[in-house]
Amino acid sequence: MKIALIGYGKMGQAIEQIALNKGHEIVLKIDVNNIHEFTNENLQKADVAIEFTGPHSAFQNVMQCINWGVPVVCGSTGWLEKLHEVEDACKQKNGAFIYASNFSxxxxxxxxxxxxxxxxxxxxxxxxxxxxxxxxxxxxxxxxxxxxxxxxxxxxxxxxxxxxxxxxxxxxxxxxxxxxxxxxxxxxxxxxxxxxxxxxxxxxxAHNRVGFAGGAVLAAEFLKDKKGIFTMKDVLGFT
The missing domain is CATH 3.30.360.10 (Dihydrodipicolinate Reductase; domain 2)
Known part of the structure; x- marks a missing residue:
């Protein structure tokens, strides 16, 4: 699976390591230093995007992924007053989206x-x-x-x-x-x-970030080639 990492802080780096260990490929890494590379052309190289930035950028990042037709897993918190807008856009675009406050x-x-x-x-x-x-x-x-x-x-x-x-x-x-x-x-x-x-x-x-990062990769594996709005209950088979 080809993954785009939107956010490459400590969590993004932990996700990268787990994804690589599972045989996946990181085709795009975006942080504050190369935000200009977050383009439709570059994102289309990915099967799934994983978004871990912050409350001030998450909404726009997720909306870009949905508008560009790339399934997106989001773990950023602090922006949920706009979650319904993302869900509406996902339905209109027939996209794929998972949000979780915690992926562990x-x-x-x-x-x-x-x-x-x-x-x-x-x-x-x-x-x-x-x-x-x-x-x-x-x-x-x-x-x-x-x-x-x-x-x-x-x-x-x-x-x-x-x-x-x-x-x-x-x-x-x-x-x-x-x-x-x-x-x-x-x-x-x-x-x-x-x-x-x-x-x-x-x-x-939590003893470290591994649980959060591993759950995010698991969610990305679940979301690949799907359409719709899902939760970690779907990923883990609790529903």
Whole structure:
């Protein structure tokens, strides 16, 4: 498979190494120093594009891939207010698109566990739920996209929580997400249910970027030659 990497920071380089180890070819690498090479002609060399940049460039990058007819996997967070525009464009162009707040197989298993636990806890109002996420100091958005996904899953089950807030809160209708930035942490997410009697906590801790990068390559392998909008649940066969 021929891959275009849109974003060649630490994550892009980790994706490159895994892709090469699996026998794939990187035909285009775009970063801030060669953005002029992000053209239709160059992108057409790829079977799939993998986009990992940042919240200010992701939307435009993904839209370019869709407009130019190249399947795109996106892991950039912090731009989801425009996600529906990408999905609409993908449908209109009969394109192929996967977005995930986290491509790690372990995190996606954690998402399923989080949903199941929230479903169990919704009848037990004596427990208050909160989240904590810890990342390295170079992470550009807070809370993390993964934490937001966890919060939204919880609120679908525990309907007394009406919105998430990125700070400690005493308001019963708010779901608190605490964001900590500590080097060199690649990513830890904690979901805590507290009551006067006991606590229940689930935690996912990433040891490095390999899990994220490997999941992104897996998603690209899944998306090749497909049409439509997919998620990691499709990639991992959870649906």
């Amino acid at each position: 197989i372990g995190v996606n298993l954690f998402f399923e566990l989080n949903k199941f636990l929230a479903h169990l806890m919704k009848k037990h109002s004596e427990y208050n739920v909160s989240l904590t996420e810890i990342h390295h100091t170079q992470k550009k958005d807070a809370p993390s996209g993964t934490a937001i996904t966890l919060a939204e899953q919880i609120m679908q089950e525990i309907t007394t929580k009406h919105k998430w807030v990125n700070n400690p809160t005493q308001q019963p209708e708010e779901l608190s997400i605490i964001s900590e930035r500590i080097d060199p942490a690649p990513g830890t997410h904690k979901v805590l249910y507290q009551s006067p009697i006991d606590d229940i906590e689930i935690i996912h801790t």
